Amino acid sequence: MDIRNSCLVSDEQSPRCNEKSNTLILPLSLEDNSTLTGGAACLAEFGKEFRIPCNHNDITLPFDDKIENFSIESARKHHDFLLRVQEYKKEMEVLVEKLILCEKSLDTDDVGIEEDEEKDTENGAGENEQFQKVDGKFQKVVDKLSAKIWSAHQSSDPDDLSRLVQYMQLNRDSWEKAANHHGSTILHHAVEEENLTLIKTLLNVGVNPNVKEKCGATPLTLAIIKKNEEIVKLLLESYAEYDDKFYTSVPGPRTMAQKLNIPSIEQLFDDLSMDETHCDKVIWDIVEVATVGHKQGIHTPIIFDNDTEEESSQVHTFSYDRSRPGNKTLVVGDQGTNKINRSVRAKSAGAYDWVGEVPGDMHAKGYFLEVCKKTMGPGGFMCVLHHVIKRHKLNDAAFGDKKFQNQNLGKIHEAVRDICMAYGLAAVQLYKKSEFFPTESELTDHLNRFNNHNQLLLETFKRWLAKASESRKFAYQSQMITLFGPLRDLYKTRIREGDAWCCP
Numbered sequence: 001m002d003i004r005n006s007c008l009v010s011d012e013q014s015p016r017c018n019e020k021s022n023t024l025i026l027p028l029s030l031e032d033n034s035t036l037t038g039g040a041a042c043l044a045e046f047g048k049e050f051r052i053p054c055n056h057n058d059i060t061l062p063f064d065d066k067i068e069n070f071s072i073e074s075a076r077k078h079h080d081f082l083l084r085v086q087e088y089k090k091e092m093e094v095l096v097e098k099l100i101l102c103e104k105s106l107d108t109d110d111v112g113i114e115e116d117e118e119k120d121t122e123n124g125a126g127e128n129e130q131f132q133k134v135d136g137k138f139q140k141v142v143d144k145l146s147a148k149i150w151s152a153h154q155s156s157d158p159d160d161l162s163r164l165v166q167y168m169q170l171n172r173d174s175w176e177k178a179a180n181h182h183g184s185t186i187l188h189h190a191v192e193e194e195n196l197t198l199i200k201t202l203l204n205v206g207v208n209p210n211v212k213e214k215c216g217a218t219p220l221t222l223a224i225i226k227k228n229e230e231i232v233k234l235l236l237e238s239y240a241e242y243d244d245k246f247y248t249s250v251p252g253p254r255t256m257a258q259k260l261n262i263p264s265i266e267q268l269f270d271d272l273s274m275d276e277t278h279c280d281k282v283i284w285d286i287v288e289v290a291t292v293g294h295k296q297g298i299h300t301p302i303i304f305d306n307d308t309e310e311e312s313s314q315v316h317t318f319s320y321d322r323s324r325p326g327n328k329t330l331v332v333g334d335q336g337t338n339k340i341n342r343s344v345r346a347k348s349a350g351a352y353d354w355v356g357e358v359p360g361d362m363h364a365k366g367y368f369l370e371v372c373k374k375t376m377g378p379g380g381f382m383c384v385l386h387h388v389i390k391r392h393k394l395n396d397a398a399f400g401d402k403k404f405q406n407q408n409l410g411k412i413h414e415a416v417r418d419i420c421m422a423y424g425l426a427a428v429q430l431y432k433k434s435e436f437f438p439t440e441s442e443l444t445d446h447l448n449r450f451n452n453h454n455q456l457l458l459e460t461f462k463r464w465l466a467k468a469s470e471s472r473k474f475a476y477q478s479q480m481i482t483l484f485g486p487l488r489d490l491y492k493t494r495i496r497e498g499d500a501w502c503c504p
Helices: 036-050 072-104 113-123 129-154 159-170 186-192 196-205 219-225 229-237 253-259 263-273 278-295 335-347 364-379 381-388 408-433 440-450 454-468 472-477 479-497
Strands: 006-008 023-025 329-333 355-359
Touching: 036 072, 072 129, 072 219, 129 159, 129 186, 129 196, 159 196, 186 196, 186 219, 196 229, 219 229, 219 253, 229 263, 253 263, 364 381, 364 408, 364 479, 381 408, 408 454, 408 479, 440 454, 472 479
Parallel strands: 329 355
Antiparallel strands: 006 023
């Protein structure tokens, strides 16, 4: 055990310095610097005393020049280290509490310390025991699922595949969130093992292709490390994020492909990028400007409540009031249930207007997009689609009977997203020309007071939107930004979080 009593430093380094001996008296340490975690704790204590920052990189994926590839093993070892440091800190806190209790009981006849030490020795038999237990449980889930998938694909009965899909859907909780201590999921494992059958099955069932390990690696990251173009294609077809803009803490897929000199994979990204419209770039520019302050570590609170400035430390929370007129609560059900709900709402709109029907099966996304098209069709939906955002191949059939064919679902989903944004940008232009748009003096005054225009523009835009919605025509057209756009974002977020069927 390393017991540090003193360390020579200059007078200027600490106010606790003894002027006579030029010695800084450090606190008694219980850290064991003969271990990796104990040594790290000692250095952390020194850092505190001498005001030296000891900030760990939470996510990292280094490039190893020896193997000429990105080292996922190094990233995982780094994560293991951080976990051990955290566990070590917890153990030391427990030890300190025991020592304090022991000190208080010195004058008593209590002699239970040795028993506690024996229990601690048994519990700390191995640092990897807990990791091995988690990894063993994960491997059992992988082996069980892999065996079922292999059996179904080898079977001569075509119904076995349908039964497999049904089994995976009914038992989703038992395998989808299973992970080892690295945070590596079954999809990560399948990509790393280059198991195409398992990968295809998981993606067809709807597993999230953008899930991250605790070190920051996604399945697409692992596929690029493996230099497996076929797996990269499968992940991209399932809407894996490939743009480097979405990878802020680890190298992005395009950067990795360039570093590893894989032109075929770079070409896949280029082909997808060709489909970007000018609207997509405008959207990203807006988001990038809005988040630049966050990336630079600038956190300026938005404060606006008429002419009253609130304390910047106040926490601003959003509360969804279901009883407020116009707010919808999504009710998930099958086709029959939704039909009944619509009938009930039609009979008493005043009592049941809050109901929003959402199909409760695997085709919910396609049905939602079809409803959007049918609802907004009389208002020029297809005209905007064909002549504004130039999606000429998307016809009525693509939103109807063929929405689940030829990758139409992804295309119409992107089309609805872009049309919602187009309507949003058009609304902004009308708002700028209206009397509700702030004057130069109002903008300047708000900027001087709060260092931004955000809340002023938001509040005035809301008032303009409410006033403009008094027109039935405008209220109908604005559903693209007040109803379908937000619902699309909500649905997408719920799917990513794994609870798409629990919408509020």
